[in-house]
Amino acid sequence: MEIWDKYYTWFYDTNVWKNMQYHGIRTLKLPSDMWNYQEIIFDRGITHVVETGTRHGGSALFFADTLAARTQGGFVITVDIDAASNMIRKHERIKFLIGDSSSPKTAAKIFSLLPEERGPVFLILDSDHARDHVLRELESLVPYLRSGDYLVVEDSSVNGHPVRHNFGPGPWEAIDEFTKRYPGTLRRDSGRERKFGATSCPNGYHEKI
Numbered sequence: 001m002e003i004w005d006k007y008y009t010w011f012y013d014t015n016v017w018k019n020m021q022y023h024g025i026r027t028l029k030l031p032s033d034m035w036n037y038q039e040i041i042f043d044r045g046i047t048h049v050v051e052t053g054t055r056h057g058g059s060a061l062f063f064a065d066t067l068a069a070r071t072q073g074g075f076v077i078t079v080d081i082d083a084a085s086n087m088i089r090k091h092e093r094i095k096f097l098i099g100d101s102s103s104p105k106t107a108a109k110i111f112s113l114l115p116e117e118r119g120p121v122f123l124i125l126d127s128d129h130a131r132d133h134v135l136r137e138l139e140s141l142v143p144y145l146r147s148g149d150y151l152v153v154e155d156s157s158v159n160g161h162p163v164r165h166n167f168g169p170g171p172w173e174a175i176d177e178f179t180k181r182y183p184g185t186l187r188r189d190s191g192r193e194r195k196f197g198a199t200s201c202p203n204g205y206h207e208k209i
């Protein structure tokens with residue numbers, strides 16, 4: 001096993017990821033992925049973040065703060081099927097939506113909230129991690145992306161990549177199937193993915209072509 005997979009397996013199996021906060025709000029992320037996300041947002045001039053899976057709201061707050069440091073008008077749209085865990089509820093740079101993130105209706109709603117004159121979007125899929133759900137999200141949301149937008153599929157590490165061997169087909173299998181079905185749509189950003197070695201998102205960093 002590669003050294004970063006050993007580190008990541010320790011991070012995952014000891015549940016460190018279940019005990020993390022961003023500015024006091026829980027978030028379920030690998031810290032080096034978050035560092036990568038804020039670098040991507042600055043490098044690529046991202047103006048808006050679309051997140052599926054809000055949970056406690058810590059990641060949405062992280063993206064809102066990062067956008068606030070970079071751009072005057074940018075904001076985050078985050079969608080969850082269940083708002084019960086959301087610790088934030090109201091924030092001037094976050095639009096909270098309730099709904100199924102894999103539904104075409106939700107996708108249409110999300111992208112109707114973005115200005116036509118927008119800059120690049122950072123789309124991050126972090127809701128239900130079952131393959132079929134993630135594949136439906138990809139099929140309903142990616143068609144709204146423009147060339148130069150950025151996609152991260154979170155938690156593709158499950159189902160043995162390298163953790164949770166018995167999870168069943170998950171995000172890794174969804175992105176694999178999507179790129180086979182729609183060649184020429186996404187370009188894998190392997191350098192970014194492995195910039196800090198460990199990642200929760202193997203085969204999960206992509207640029208929209």
Ligand SMILES: C[S@@+](CC[C@H](N)C(=O)[O-])C[C@H]1O[C@@H](n2cnc3c(N)ncnc32)[C@H](O)[C@@H]1O
Pocket residue numbers: 026027028029052053054055056057058059060079080081082085099100101102126127128
């Ligand atoms: C992994 S958590 C999100 C973690 C959060 N992004 C963070 O980093 O702190 C997954 C969330 O997805 C939500 N979810 C599950 N199924 C969903 C669906 N079909 N549509 C939208 N959200 C869903 C759950 O309610 C849960 O809050």
